[in-house]
Amino acid sequence: MKTIIGNDGARPVNSTKILSPVPPASTLTIDHVSIKIVCQYGKLQMAKISRSSDTAHVTYLTPEGLKEARAELEFLKNEKRAQVADRIQKARELGDVTENAEYDAALDEQTLIENRIIYLEDVLRSAKVISHPSGSDFVVIGSTVKVEMDGEVDEFTIVGKMEANPGKKRISNESPVGQALLGAKFGDVVEVSTPIVRYKVKVLQIK
Incomplete structure (x- = not known):
């Protein structure tokens, strides 16, 4: 009081x-x-x-x-x-x-x-x-990409951050993986860098 x-x-x-x-x-x-x-x-x-x-x-x-x-x-x-x-x-x-x-x-x-x-x-x-690109030789926003990471094969679509949903295999173009893959071609191996780890990702297919 x-x-x-x-x-x-x-x-x-x-x-x-x-x-x-x-x-x-x-x-x-x-x-x-x-x-x-x-x-x-x-x-x-x-x-x-x-x-x-x-x-x-x-x-x-x-x-x-x-x-x-x-x-x-x-x-x-x-x-x-x-x-x-x-x-x-x-x-x-x-x-x-x-x-x-x-x-x-x-x-x-x-x-x-x-x-x-x-x-x-x-x-x-x-x-x-963004449209769904067809026949693109390199990864762009909207591409669905099949990749190999640490011996495991995965597939996801790169979208803008507002529509990103990892559970539905939709990753942001601003994420570490998205940034590393943009511009990559079939067969390229890119390095993904995060604050705690770095790893390699190989592009197996772009569609």
Whole structure:
């Protein structure tokens, strides 16, 4: 407990309810990434992350991946955003928002949704659609490659990082294996380098 001295004399208060003077909103920018912080009642209400338009980058997507990204963005903006806004409004009606778990949970969900929307919009702005190459003499993004590693034969497709899924044999072009294989030809042996190990990979087939 703490004591506050006011015009009406000293009175004890619960220290957990003392709200620090936090600005209602502020923006921090680091390496072209903006983080907008919004506070209310001394609590963090939203941390929205966005990327400035002058950052040059490309997101590689298959036609299927592009379609899925557009569909998810449409759902989040046209349906999910409204659902969460309604949830927040109902939580406000329950009473004091400074001690309202439902309100806090709804705000957390809103933050996740808004950040996902920003991410998907960024992906679609920078998207470069890749096709399934046929008859290519060397490995490119979109190639399905059969390789030999440590005496074992494996096969996977190289895709952009957004669609990477090792469980489905889809590896990112930015992964150590993906980077090492890009540009390789049939019969080439490339070296894959990671922070803890290096190993050789032989290209057996490109399709």
